[in-house]
Amino acid sequence: MAQQRKIQDYDPVYSFLRYYVDFVLKLSYRTINYVGRDNIPTDGAIIYAPNHTNALMDALVILAMDRKAKVFVARADIFKNPTFAKILRFLKIMPIMRMRDGIDEVRKNNETIEKAVDVLRDRVPFCIFPEGTHQAKYSSLPLSKGIFRIAFQAEELMPDMPLYIVPVGLRYGNFFRFRSTVRIEVGEPINVGAFRKEHSDLGEAEQMALMRTMLDERMKQTMFFIPNDEEYDAKYEICAAVVKNQVRHLERNANGRRRGLEAHFAANKMTLNEINRLKEETPAVAEHLIALGNEASTMRHKERISLSSVSIKYPLLSRALMTLFMVVALPYNLVASVLTLPISALAEFLFTKLKDPAFRNSVRYLLNLVLWPLLMIIYSVIAYIVLPWQWALPITIALLPAPIIVHEAWRLVRLMRSDIHLLLNKPLRAKYREIRHTIEQNR
Numbered sequence: 001m002a003q004q005r006k007i008q009d010y011d012p013v014y015s016f017l018r019y020y021v022d023f024v025l026k027l028s029y030r031t032i033n034y035v036g037r038d039n040i041p042t043d044g045a046i047i048y049a050p051n052h053t054n055a056l057m058d059a060l061v062i063l064a065m066d067r068k069a070k071v072f073v074a075r076a077d078i079f080k081n082p083t084f085a086k087i088l089r090f091l092k093i094m095p096i097m098r099m100r101d102g103i104d105e106v107r108k109n110n111e112t113i114e115k116a117v118d119v120l121r122d123r124v125p126f127c128i129f130p131e132g133t134h135q136a137k138y139s140s141l142p143l144s145k146g147i148f149r150i151a152f153q154a155e156e157l158m159p160d161m162p163l164y165i166v167p168v169g170l171r172y173g174n175f176f177r178f179r180s181t182v183r184i185e186v187g188e189p190i191n192v193g194a195f196r197k198e199h200s201d202l203g204e205a206e207q208m209a210l211m212r213t214m215l216d217e218r219m220k221q222t223m224f225f226i227p228n229d230e231e232y233d234a235k236y237e238i239c240a241a242v243v244k245n246q247v248r249h250l251e252r253n254a255n256g257r258r259r260g261l262e263a264h265f266a267a268n269k270m271t272l273n274e275i276n277r278l279k280e281e282t283p284a285v286a287e288h289l290i291a292l293g294n295e296a297s298t299m300r301h302k303e304r305i306s307l308s309s310v311s312i313k314y315p316l317l318s319r320a321l322m323t324l325f326m327v328v329a330l331p332y333n334l335v336a337s338v339l340t341l342p343i344s345a346l347a348e349f350l351f352t353k354l355k356d357p358a359f360r361n362s363v364r365y366l367l368n369l370v371l372w373p374l375l376m377i378i379y380s381v382i383a384y385i386v387l388p389w390q391w392a393l394p395i396t397i398a399l400l401p402a403p404i405i406v407h408e409a410w411r412l413v414r415l416m417r418s419d420i421h422l423l424l425n426k427p428l429r430a431k432y433r434e435i436r437h438t439i440e441q442n443r
Contacts, residue, residue: 007092007115008071008124014090015069022064024369027404028057028361029182033261034065036186036222044162045120046189047151049215051168051223052129053136054175056362059093061184062127062168070125073112075133096128096146117154120163126150130215136175136358138236139228143216148208155192164189167215169222171265176357178364179407183261185222190214224268234293235275239268240311241296241435246270249443264311271439278442289438296431303425306418310432322412333409336402342375343367343403368403376400 005011026032040046048070052058059072069092076095079085088094096112119126128150131141147165155163166189173181190211199207226235246267278286300310326333337344350363379399383392422428 006118006122007089007094008069008119008122010069011090014092018063018067018069021060021369024365025060025064028178028365028368030179031181031261032061032064033181033183034186035183035262037065039186039189040066040166041162041164041189044164045123045154045158046125047120047147047154047163047165048125048127049130049147049165049167049219050127050170051140051219052131052134053138053170053358054172054361055134055356055359057172057182057365058129058134058170059127060365061170061182065184065186068125070127071116071119072127073116073129113150113153116150117157120154121158121161123161130219134358135228137228137232138171138224138226139232140216140220140223140225143212145208145212147215148211151192151211152196152204152208155196159193163192165192165211165215166190167218167222169219169224171224171261173261176360177411178361179404179411180361181261183265187218187222190218224265226272231290231293233297234290235272237293237297237300237307238275238289238435238439239271240307241293241432242271242439243267243311245436245440274439274443282442285438285442289435292431292435292438296428296435299425299428299431303421303428304418305421305425305428306415308415309418309422322416326409326412329405329409332398333406336399336406339375339379339399340372340403340406343371346371372403 048062050058050062063070063072072091072093073096074088074093079088079095094112094115116126116128128147130143130147132144132146133141135141151163151165167187169183169185169187171183171185192211195211195214196207199210202210226232226239243264247263250263250266250270275286275289278289300307347364347367350367351357351360354360354363376396376399380392380396383395387395
């Protein structure tokens with residue numbers, strides 16, 4: 001009798017499809033930055049521990065970190081359909097129970113832990129989101145015990161192989177908009193064996209609690225972290241309002257010049273540190289600043305102004321080039337909008353069925369992954385039937401990037417509309433000026 005294939009075993013079909021999956025992922029974001037990949041250990045087994053903010057996309061950006069196959073876990077209830085369960089297994093995803101499923105169900109995790117240990121013994125990277133669920137915020141949730149139970153049991157069964165928990169911080173430019181940006185930072189790994197040896201005087205429960213605190217701190221170091229309290233919206237608004245000034249301040253006072261996502265990430269962290277400092281040194285100033293942030297956030301949301309209009313200042317030349325692009329590309333965009341309508345319409349329909357908007361990007365990604373190749377086949381066949389091949393070939397090639405170009409065109413339309421609304425809203429612009437002045441004066 002043939003031995004059953006393990007979830008971590010090499011699969012040529014899976015390996016082949018990875019190229020296409022990773023390619024579509026790259027098209028789904030304007031920018032993907034990986035930071036700290038040299039922190040990934042090469043001498044042992046790895047458990048990746050990312051924060052969880054954007055549903056399926058979190059797993060995909062971790063998967064695309066390198067060409068290695070990785071095994072993931074997902075909540076057990078999505079495995080109830082046998083066909084879907086087979087698909088998930090092919091994708092190297094296995095179920096894990098959560099406390100909300102009931103204590104009897106959680107006991108079934110022993111089998112998952114055993115399989116996870118087997119994955120690690122084969123030195124295949126294992127990924128578990130230690131928060132247990134996702135939230136579309138630049139914050140974090142309490143870490144569950146599952147990752148530590150797996151790590152401790154695996155470490156006991158692999159005395160000759162180092163085992164590491166590797167924190168990973170994911171920072172999306174926007175949780176709900178397709179073609180946003182994402183920054184992935186690999187933090188300082190925790191050597192499980194060395195940690196347990198150093199704290200051998202503690203019981204297992206105490207070791208788990210201490211390691212949970214350590215992992216939580218290291219994850220937050222890799223993230224753009226704002227505590228999820230009543231000041232969250234205000235702090236987020238303040239960070240966006242002053243980010244351009246903060247980037248310039250960093251450039252003046254740092255040896256190396258940061259660009260793009262790295263510049264914004266460093267600037268936002270600096271702003272949060274300055275707010276915390278003001279709360280300690282001048283509480284009245286901090287209270288005023290938080291109030292300004294709350295007022296600006298309320299006004300901006302009421303006018304449906306994008307935060308990109310606040311945080312990203314495009315030079316006049318860039319705005320002129322965008323407008324020129326819109327005019328020149330209008331005929332193409334009109335045709336492409338019609339041809340990509342099946343994807344757009346289906347996406348909008350599915351969005352109305354979603355209880356959690358954090359799945360919007362996952363839906364967009366999957367529709368482009370599956371439907372656009374099918375539509376391209378249909379359109380190509382029609383083109384070659386009704387036109388000479390000399391016309392059909394360039395038309396087919398021109399249509400290949402249609403979903404991306406159309407989406408970018410509509411993104412620019414939304415951004416230009418938002419910019420105009422901000423330009424016409426003097427009270428809101430005054431709030432932002434006061435926020436920037438307060439930060440500058442109290443630096």
